[in-house]
Amino acid sequence: xxxxxxxxxKDEKLEAKLEKLNTQISEKNLExxxxxxxxxxxxxxxxxxxxxxEKKKELESLNKEIALSNxxxxxxxxxxxxxxxxxxxSTNYKNALNDLRVKEKNLIKNNRxxxxxxxxxxxxxxxxxxxxxxxxxxxxxxxxxxxxxxxLTKISVSNLWQKKTALEKAFEQLNKMYSRNSIKLSxxxxxxKKEELQLAAEFELxxxxxxxxxxxxxxxEREDKKLQLELQKQQAKYDKxxxxxxxxxxxxxxxxxxxxxxxxxxxxxxxxxxxxxIESLNSDxxxxxxxxxxxxxxxxxxxxxxxxxxxxxxxxxxxxxxTPTDRIEELGSASVPFKFSTNALIFNDDAFDLETRLHQxxxxxxxxxxxxxxxYFKVGLNEIKEYxxxxxxxxxxxxxxxxxxxxxxxxxxxNQRSK
Numbered sequence: 001x002x003x004x005x006x007x008x009x010k011d012e013k014l015e016a017k018l019e020k021l022n023t024q025i026s027e028k029n030l031e032x033x034x035x036x037x038x039x040x041x042x043x044x045x046x047x048x049x050x051x052x053x054e055k056k057k058e059l060e061s062l063n064k065e066i067a068l069s070n071x072x073x074x075x076x077x078x079x080x081x082x083x084x085x086x087x088x089x090s091t092n093y094k095n096a097l098n099d100l101r102v103k104e105k106n107l108i109k110n111n112r113x114x115x116x117x118x119x120x121x122x123x124x125x126x127x128x129x130x131x132x133x134x135x136x137x138x139x140x141x142x143x144x145x146x147x148x149x150x151x152l153t154k155i156s157v158s159n160l161w162q163k164k165t166a167l168e169k170a171f172e173q174l175n176k177m178y179s180r181n182s183i184k185l186s187x188x189x190x191x192x193k194k195e196e197l198q199l200a201a202e203f204e205l206x207x208x209x210x211x212x213x214x215x216x217x218x219x220x221e222r223e224d225k226k227l228q229l230e231l232q233k234q235q236a237k238y239d240k241x242x243x244x245x246x247x248x249x250x251x252x253x254x255x256x257x258x259x260x261x262x263x264x265x266x267x268x269x270x271x272x273x274x275x276x277x278i279e280s281l282n283s284d285x286x287x288x289x290x291x292x293x294x295x296x297x298x299x300x301x302x303x304x305x306x307x308x309x310x311x312x313x314x315x316x317x318x319x320x321x322x323t324p325t326d327r328i329e330e331l332g333s334a335s336v337p338f339k340f341s342t343n344a345l346i347f348n349d350d351a352f353d354l355e356t357r358l359h360q361x362x363x364x365x366x367x368x369x370x371x372x373x374x375x376y377f378k379v380g381l382n383e384i385k386e387y388x389x390x391x392x393x394x395x396x397x398x399x400x401x402x403x404x405x406x407x408x409x410x411x412x413x414x415n416q417r418s419k
Contacts, residue, residue, distance in 0.1 A: 083202055090210055093203035100199060104192050113189040114141055118182040136181050140174050144185055148193045152200055160201040164194055212373055223320055223327070230322035231292060238285040245274045245281070291347075292320070298351035299324035300358065302384055303331070307338035307407030309376070313367060314343065314384070317375050318355040338410075341402030343381055346394055354394075361387055 087093050107113045114137030122128035147170040151163045168190070175184045252271045259267055291297060298320035304313065319327035324345055332339035348354045359375070362384070368374035388396050 083205075084198055085202055087202075087206065090203060090206045093199060093206055097196065097199050097203060100192060100196050104189070104196070107186075107189055107192065108141060113186055114138075114183060115186050116183055117179075120182055133181060133183050136178060137183050140178050140183065140185055141189075144170060144174055144189075144193070148196070151197060155197060155200050155204060157201050157205050160197060163197055167193060167197065212371075216373065227292065227320050227322060231288065234288060234322060235285060238281050238288075242278050242281050242285075245278045249274045249278075292322070294349055296350045296352055297348070300346045300348060300351050300354050301328060301342065302344040302381070303328055303340040303342050304402065305332065305336055305338055305340050306404055307410065308336040309367075312380060313376055313378050314381070315340070315375050316355065316358050316362070316377060316384075318351045320351070338404070338407045341404050342399055343402055344384070344388070344399065345397040346388065348394065358384075358387070 085093070085096065087096065104113070116130070116133050116137070119126065120129040120133055122132050148167060151167055155163055171185060171190045178184065249271050252267045252274070256264060256267050298318055300316070300318050301324055303315050303317075305315075315331075321327045325342060328340050328342055346354065359372070362377045362379050365377040365379040366372070366374070367376040367378055385396075385398070388394055
């Protein structure tokens with residue numbers, strides 16, 4: 001009886017296929033291990049970036065405390081705004097904004113606005129993974145740009161700090177949301193967007209200042225036109241009076257020819273008086289021409305409005321009107337509840353220079369310390385008087401007891417009603 005071998009014969013093809021599968025499994029396990037390592041690195045990088053941002057916030061807070069301890073109020077949230085660019089006109093700001101937006105576009109074009117932290121694969125394909133991450137970067141940039149554009153709406157120097165803070169928050173939220181895809185927006189792009197907010201706020205401020213300046217120039221032109229009309233009217237009055245007295249002299253001289261001896265003396269006396277009046281009128285006319293022929297000549301006024309602004313607040317301004325009180329009446333016409341009271345008037349050949357000197361001397365007393373075009377000062381009249389009296393060349397008309405009729409009557413009515 002023969003011996004039978006029950007061992008199954010080996011299938012070489014099957015063995016080879018099994019070996020290949022085992023090798024592939026080992027490779028996939030290795031790839032999986034690497035991916036977990038990369039994921040761990042990505043998480044570590046994100047955590048590290050979060051720590052860096054947190055330290056930056058701590059540093060910023062510390063810098064604020066240092067600034068405050070040295071009385072340096074250079075932060076918008078404390079109500080102080082300081083220009084960073086200080087361009088002379090709005091056109092320069094507009095050009096700078098255009099240049100900045102070109103920089104932003106170039107940053108996007110050069111793939112520096114959004115960054116891939118760790119390359120990923122899609123369907124085991126690195127190219128597909130990169131395409132996916134780039135698409136997500138574009139979506140993140142679009143989202144961030146939308147937030148930034150919304151913040152640019154109605155931006156001003158008063159809300160700049162809040163808008164920058166909101167932009168940083170949007171930046172952090174988007175990066176947190178896209179961290180699972182191992183991408184992020186770059187700090188370089190954030191800085192450009194913050195710079196755009198700063199420029200836009202300063203641009204709006206500059207435009208407003210230019211509007212204010214244009215308004216002042218137009219107001220000065222209107223004042224000059226009113227002055228010219230007043231001068232023409234006054235000159236016409238002088239000429240009319242001179243003509244009347246000249247005619248009166250002619251009539252008196254004609255009467256002399258037939259006057260009796262008793263009438264001659266009286267007529268000669270009248271003629272002399274008329275001649276003196278003509279001489280006085282010509283003198284006044286010449287003085288008026290000389291006085292206002294200089295484009296800088298005018299009146300500096302110091303006025304107050306207790307009913308509107310309280311005690312101790314004065315407005316120091318200038319007018320070239322022939323009658324300065326006309327201008328003061330206009331100032332109290334509709335913009336304030338009570339009329340202004342005139343405390344002092346100073347005629348000067350260079351009224352604008354005198355006004356500037358007064359503004360500079362009492363600068364620390366300004367009510368509005370941001371806009372120097374506002375001419376209100378919280379300062380006692382005695383201090384103004386002391387300063388003016390030191391200049392002996394000035395002729396100051398002081399009104400020690402200015403009229404506050406409307407305000408006083410209002411107080412009287414309120415007292416009567418309270419009884």
